[in-house]
Amino acid sequence: NAGVTQTPKFRVLKTGQSMTLLCAQDMNHEYMYWYRQDPGMGLRLIHYSVGEGTTAKGEVPDGYNVSRLKKQNFLLGLESAAPSQTSVYFCASSSSFSGAYEQYFGPGTRLTVT
């Protein structure tokens, strides 16, 4: 039981490049989330999904797209990376039975955009 895994762990991009971050969970959770964490800003919700085939915008969605084609996977895409997207990205999942409060987080992806 791996919980929540994220790929890759580190990445350096040049401005304008694109990439996809992959999140996978093996707990059969309905809800999945993408956050970014910046110094002094806490965790901010980018996008989330309440089930396979659904996505919704969070607090800071601009510049990101997401897809949830399979229940266990949640992909975060950056179409044209900008230095302002340098951050640590966390994926999380939770069960619909426990509600949003009990979220399980992955280890994070450290992204630097130069």
Next chain:
Amino acid sequence: QKEVEQDPGPLSVPEGAIVSLNCTYSNSAFQYFMWYRQYSRKGPELLMYTYSSGNKEDGRFTAQVDKSSKYISLFIRDSQPSDSATYLCAITRSSNTGKLIFGQGTTLQVKP
């Protein structure tokens, strides 16, 4: 005004001290109040949560919610060096599927 405010610290205490971590929030509609702990270069993990007002105790940790003043606290008794981490408060409503709102996090260092 941010929906949740948390003093970022850093907070440094000697081993064995009682630690008090606090957050304030602005919207009285929130019902669930959580504390997450995050070790350096790791993902956050849920420490404990409280529904509505009151206290909740789990070992050396006590979470307290005062809805009248919109104030939430986490107390750590007999603090240990292993408690050194960043502590994030978070709030949500039962209708808020997916919308956990986090404070900025307080970095705690417990010195041996």
